[in-house]
Amino acid sequence: MLRSILVILTLLSVPSILTTYSNELSINSRKFTIDIASSHLEKAMGLMYVENIPENYGLLFVYKKPQEVGIWMKNTLISLDILWFDKSNRIVHIETNTLPNSTQIMRPKKKVNYVLEVISGTVKKYNIKVGDIIKLTELE
Numbered sequence: 001m002l003r004s005i006l007v008i009l010t011l012l013s014v015p016s017i018l019t020t021y022s023n024e025l026s027i028n029s030r031k032f033t034i035d036i037a038s039s040h041l042e043k044a045m046g047l048m049y050v051e052n053i054p055e056n057y058g059l060l061f062v063y064k065k066p067q068e069v070g071i072w073m074k075n076t077l078i079s080l081d082i083l084w085f086d087k088s089n090r091i092v093h094i095e096t097n098t099l100p101n102s103t104q105i106m107r108p109k110k111k112v113n114y115v116l117e118v119i120s121g122t123v124k125k126y127n128i129k130v131g132d133i134i135k136l137t138e139l140e
Helices: 003-018 041-047
Strands: 023-027 031-038 057-067 082-087 091-094 112-119 132-134
Touching: 003 057, 031 041, 031 112
Parallel strands: 031 057
Antiparallel strands: 023 031, 023 132, 057 112, 082 091, 082 112
């Protein structure tokens, strides 16, 4: 019962995540409008059940302390590129063209402070690679 209530509440929160573009970041001079997943619920939800996202949109997961962060695609309907970066804003791991609804857990070998989910094809289109620096505007 509690699980059902949690799923309903998280589903109701998805539109608000995707309609409140409030921050920006850039990678290799390419700007992205982002929303921030900072609560446990927002991080657990990610982009689950979302059918499409704009090309230069991203969902940024923020962790106050460096930690191991695994991501899966369960209930995620679209393919994503996922970037993990450390406290110095350097990309340490990238997964591209993820398989929707997969339960395979993807994780870097290093601890990270941030994870960014963007639409599949973004990494290739903008030549993003491990070692690139992400420039964040002040996070709200």
